[in-house]
Amino acid sequence: MEVILLERIAKLGQMGETVKVRDGFARNYLLPLGKALRANEANKKRFDSERATLEARNLERKSEAQTVAEKLDGKAFVIVRSAGETGQLYGSVAARDIVDSLASEGFNIGRNQVELNTPIKAIGLHSVVLHLHAEVEIAVQINVARSAEEAERQAKGETLTSADAIYGVDEDALKPEDFFDPDADNEGEEA
Numbered sequence: 001m002e003v004i005l006l007e008r009i010a011k012l013g014q015m016g017e018t019v020k021v022r023d024g025f026a027r028n029y030l031l032p033l034g035k036a037l038r039a040n041e042a043n044k045k046r047f048d049s050e051r052a053t054l055e056a057r058n059l060e061r062k063s064e065a066q067t068v069a070e071k072l073d074g075k076a077f078v079i080v081r082s083a084g085e086t087g088q089l090y091g092s093v094a095a096r097d098i099v100d101s102l103a104s105e106g107f108n109i110g111r112n113q114v115e116l117n118t119p120i121k122a123i124g125l126h127s128v129v130l131h132l133h134a135e136v137e138i139a140v141q142i143n144v145a146r147s148a149e150e151a152e153r154q155a156k157g158e159t160l161t162s163a164d165a166i167y168g169v170d171e172d173a174l175k176p177e178d179f180f181d182p183d184a185d186n187e188g189e190e191a
Contacts, residue, residue: 001020001021001022001023001027002020002021002038002039003018003019003021003026003030003031003038003039004016004017004018004037004039004043004044004047005017005018005019005036006034006036006047006054007035007054007058007134008058009030010131015054015055016051018039021036061133062133062136064133065132065135065136066136068107068132069132069137069138071107072107072130072140073138075141076125076140076141076142076143077102077140077141077143078101078143078145078151079093079098079101079143079144079145080145080146080147080148080151081093081123081144081145082146083122083123087123087124089120089122089123089144092119092120093119093120093121093142093144094116094119094120095111095114096111098114098116098128098142099111099114109130113130113132114128114131115128115129115130115131120144122144123144123146123150124143124154124159125141125142125143125154125155126141126142126143126144127141127142128140128142143155
């Protein structure tokens, strides 16, 4: 099906272009969301008459997205989750969790604007791209940690995936005597 794009769509085309797309993509996504019109003579005339309005609306949305991007630039968001000693999360951090974290800081971002191909399954610092507008993207840092204190330590560059980092214990320096008292009486043994 051929459609006229009413806004820029990544990997598809610019506003005003007539592009050929699959029927399902047009019927289920582009047309219902008002991102495109069917390419026929009546719609081409309609687009030409509304072009200035559409471009002004697109420019306004882009400037709003730029403002939000400037506020988000350089920000890091902390998400606290339970994890094992190796840093593997017991659950995962999905786009929904990132949106909730952003909302708690006052940023209204939709789940579909978060580019997260696979859920985050380990503690650490993760860079996540947000698509605020078709032409505006920003990367934010997500700090996944077991606690707020660990998040601060990770932000300083510390790696928290060993017992030394977590508990302050040097695993290589441990000896059996540290766990067992060799002079203890063996009360349960028979002579």
